[in-house]
Amino acid sequence: xxxxxxxxxxxxxxxxxxxxxxxxxxxxxxxxxxxxxxxxxxxxxxxxxxxxxxxxxxxxxxxxxxxxxxxxxxxxxxxxxxxxxxxxxxxxxxxxxxxxxxxxxxxxxxxxxxxxxxxxxxxxxxxxxxxxxxxxxxxxxxxxxxxxxxxxxxxxxxxxxxxxxxxxxxxxxxxxxxxxxxxxxxxxxxxxxxxxxxxxxxxxxxxxxxxxxxxxxxxxxxxxxxxxxxxxxxxxxxxxxxxxxxxxxxxxxxxxxxxxxxxxxxxxxxxxxxxxxxxxxxxxxxxxxxxxxxxxxxxxxxxxxxxxxxxxxxxxxxxxxxxxxxxxxxxxxxxxxxxxxxxxxxxxxxxxxxxxxxxxxxx
Ligand code: NAD
Ligand code: ZN
Numbered sequence: 001x002x003x004x005x006x007x008x009x010x011x012x013x014x015x016x017x018x019x020x021x022x023x024x025x026x027x028x029x030x031x032x033x034x035x036x037x038x039x040x041x042x043x044x045x046x047x048x049x050x051x052x053x054x055x056x057x058x059x060x061x062x063x064x065x066x067x068x069x070x071x072x073x074x075x076x077x078x079x080x081x082x083x084x085x086x087x088x089x090x091x092x093x094x095x096x097x098x099x100x101x102x103x104x105x106x107x108x109x110x111x112x113x114x115x116x117x118x119x120x121x122x123x124x125x126x127x128x129x130x131x132x133x134x135x136x137x138x139x140x141x142x143x144x145x146x147x148x149x150x151x152x153x154x155x156x157x158x159x160x161x162x163x164x165x166x167x168x169x170x171x172x173x174x175x176x177x178x179x180x181x182x183x184x185x186x187x188x189x190x191x192x193x194x195x196x197x198x199x200x201x202x203x204x205x206x207x208x209x210x211x212x213x214x215x216x217x218x219x220x221x222x223x224x225x226x227x228x229x230x231x232x233x234x235x236x237x238x239x240x241x242x243x244x245x246x247x248x249x250x251x252x253x254x255x256x257x258x259x260x261x262x263x264x265x266x267x268x269x270x271x272x273x274x275x276x277x278x279x280x281x282x283x284x285x286x287x288x289x290x291x292x293x294x295x296x297x298x299x300x301x302x303x304x305x306x307x308x309x310x311x312x313x314x315x316x317x318x319x320x321x322x323x324x325x326x327x328x329x330x331x332x333x334x335x336x337x338x339x340x341x342x343x344x345x346x347x348x349x350x351x352x353x354x355x356x357x358x359x360x361x362x363x
Contacts, residue, residue: 004214008171009256010140010151010178015249017241019181023098023141024057026177030095030137039085039094039136040064041109043101043143045187054100054184063088069104072278073111075159078122081108082115093117096137096176102144102196103279107155110173113138114155122168123159131170140175143184145247146196146280148203148255150178158273163331165269180252182244193239194232194310195280197247198301200254201228202283205297206262210341217257224254232304262342263293263351266335267359273331274324275316284312289359293342317360325357332356 014022027038040062046054047066058064063085071077085094093116099109111122113135118125125131140150149155153174154167167173185193204221207213227250231243238247267286271277277285284305291298305312317328333339333356339347 002214004216007216008153008174010175012177013151013180013252014178015180015245015252017181017183017245019179020054020141020184023139023179026139026179027057027096027098032095035092035095037061037063037089037092037094039089039097039112041067041081041097041099041101041105041112043105044068046100046143056100063094067101067105067108069101071276072104072272073108073155073157075122075126075157078108078111078115078157082112082122085112085116089116093136096139097135098139098141100141100143102142103147103149103156103199106140106142106147106149106175107157107167109138109140110135110149110155110175111157111168114168114170114172122157123162125168125170126157126159126164126166128169131168131172133172135172138175138177140178141184142178142180142248142251144188144192144196145182145185145244145251146199146254148200148251148258150175150180151252151255152258154259156279160273163273163327164334165273165331178252180248182241182248185244185248186239188239190239190308191310192280193247194305194308195278195284197228197231197238197250197280198304199280199283200224200247200250201232201297201301201304202264202287203258203261204228204254205294206264206338206342207257207260209294209297210260210262210338211344212260212341217260220253220257224250224257227253228304229300233300233307238308260341261338263290263339266332266338267356269335270328270331270360271316274327277316281313285316285363288312289362314363317363320360325360328360329353329356
């Protein structure tokens with residue numbers, strides 16, 4: 001067996017209904033005379049005093065930013081947010097950055113934390129091992145489970161100008177502390193819960209079906225897939241409390257295994273960069289036409305979708321312009337690493353332009 005990459009995981013996690021109450025102590029423990037104030041990024045769903053509001057442990061001198069997640073994080077938006085944070089905190093850095101939300105907000109907090117200690121702009125760090133300095137201390141609080149963003153070493157950003165969806169892959173991107181409170185996910189709409197939840201299933205089976213393997217990642221993937229089967233095919237409703245906790249654990253375990261995606265994620269990334277389709281839904285559209293490459297998982301996914309009464313949009317890529325099909329092809333095929341993992345070095349022949357465009361038209 002080959003030696004694995006030297007692997008970093010999130011050093012501290014706390015799990016359980018009500019765990020959110022620990023956040024105040026965790027943030028306060030980071031405050032110091034040199035860095036007294038904290039920075040919070042919170043999904044806009046939790047804005048205001050309505051039912052969705054969260055008891056944020058923020059003080060008057062903290063910066064709280066509600067992030068509009070109608071659009072997934074872009075490099076431009078991360079530059080704006082990090083500029084705003086630098087202006088607010090001046091020479092004193094925030095004592096910590098807390099991200100509270102789904103993958104979009106968790107990734108936003110990670111990206112800004114990197115930019116607060118590394119010069120330049122977000123797009124300078126899209127790639128592997130480009131971040132050079134330790135980020136500001138980060139706390140991640142998922143309110144939607146499935147992406148694994150709470151524990152992965154990346155923060156996915158879209159650069160529409162380059163037709164590129166790529167994260168800052170670095171050990172510095174990993175959260176220092178995560179708080180996993182399944183109660184926070186009770187308000188997630190049904191379709192969204194499914195689309196984001198099955199992202200874990202996708203990350204893990206793409207890894208297991210690929211050629212870049214290691215024993216630990218395989219075991220983690222098996223476990224996370226088992227939990228997804230319980231949530232989406234077990235006897236209880238997918239959003240009963242037991243399953244909310246299972247989904248949160250699946251996301252965390254699956255997130256540790258994620259990193260070696262296959263054929264689903266490149267096609268999904270193209271749908272996001274070219275047509276602005278959100279990640280979870282884009283994955284589902286991609287897998288819905290990949291029965292030839294992943295027959296077993298395709299069948300299982302269709303069963304999960306039917307069992308939970310989930311609607312997937314259809315015809316999303318019909319009657320597009322030739323330029324648009326070309327852009328979809330380019331934005332898929334650019335993902336050399338996952339496509340090689342799934343299909344081998346000959347991936348461009350196997351996934352020819354004609355075949356890929358036919359797949360998009362079949363969605
Ligand atoms: P999201 O964060 O974009 O949120 C989707 C929707 O759910 C938003 O409308 C949001 O307001 C809503 N929402 C979130 N929590 C809620 C709650 N508790 N109640 C009600 N509504 C709630 O969705 P996501 O699928 O979690 O994240 C997608 C993003 O994650 C994409 O940008 C994707 O590229 C990225 N991603 C990152 C990684 C990683 O390892 N960093 C892995 C996979 C995907
Ligand atoms: Zn994903």
